[in-house]
């Protein structure tokens with residue numbers, strides 16, 4: 001009996017573990033000017049654990065993570081914060097709003113090279129699972145700061161699993 005319950009628990013927990021995905025920004029177009037990244041992002045779902053990959057020829061562009069104001073006004077942070085590899089991977093460690101811009105020339109201001117996404121807390125289809133509610137409270141957290149995001153995400157997972165075990169035992 002107990003092993004059957006563990007199986008059920010695994011069936012619930014496993015999709016969370018395997019569903020993280022790599023998302024190439026702009027798909028085949030990559031990270032460049034004169035591409036509508038808002039339209040591109042519109043029909044996509046982003047979850048904690050997913051990876052954003054910015055692809056571009058080295059030296060042509062770069063990637064800055066900024067806040068909402070930086071996004072709006074194309075304000076470049078210190079150059080040392082730029083990602084410049086041409087194949088920059090960003091793990092979406094925390095839920096909430098995320099903004100990215102290119103800091104080369106007027107690429108952001110004139111070329112529209114800027115991306116805004118909303119990262120969902122856990123990789124489960126909304127409404128499809130009774131566990132969904134456990135992830136909900138973090139959805140409204142401000143997107144500033146990223147230090148405790150991973151901890152928060154792990155804590156959430158642990159809580160969800162602990163509650164799942166409770167359900168199974170009771």
Ligand SMILES: [Cu+2]
Pocket residue numbers: 032033060061062102103104107108113
């Ligand atoms: Cu650029």
